[in-house]
Amino acid sequence: MEMGMNSVQPNAQFPVPHKSLSLDINGNKTDIVISKYEDSFMVMVTQIGCMGAILVARKDESVFSDPTYNVSVLFGKRDEVSKVIILFNVSGSGSARSLMISHGLKDHSQATMKYIVSTIIENRLW
Template sequence: MEVPMNSAQTGAHFPVQHRSLSLDIKGNKTDIVISKYEDTFLVIVTQIGCMGSILAAKKDESVFSDPTYNVTVLFGKRDEPLLLACARQLIEHISGSGSARSLVISLGLTDHSQGTLKDIIAAVIENRLW
């Protein structure tokens, strides 16, 4: 069953708290789903109708130094530094808001430009669940 995604929605029936939205970014229809699990946020962003590169990001804390952020590509394009930067900015925002959850993000994009990724980051932050 396909659910229309016309505007931001917060899931009421799905057992995981989530929000889904569809918007136009630089002329491309972009669907975003943000899900909040016990220890992880899952963000799926697609312009191609399926999942793309999957990245994991987490905050690593040390008693002896400032926190660092670890971003790894689990699947997909490993030569796209802007995808890594996108995941890093989101995990920094999540951690800066006081959440200890990690992030898994899927980016299935036709446009990998800096402007597109900035708009995606802004849309995810605006519709955040943290």
């Protein structure tokens, strides 16, 4: 499996703090944009050049129980790949902000998904 990072471009000039990454994963150009808004984070991952399924995860905390995560599908199907990415990133955020993720992928293999998740974690803004 060939994987490599072509560029990472943090941009402080844009009104919303964000990072843009362009990766080559098994010959598939993969673009990732991670944005930090006042009340949420947005992660866009695409190999098809546009947004795909869009999901939102919110962390619900209670003094009487462990936190729970509410995942809503805004567009597209709720599949296990999306759920894993969202829950992994939200649980690592330590934040009450919601996380919106959009993914349009050609390659849904486990190795590709692990690489995308680790790249997001390494470049997260939370």
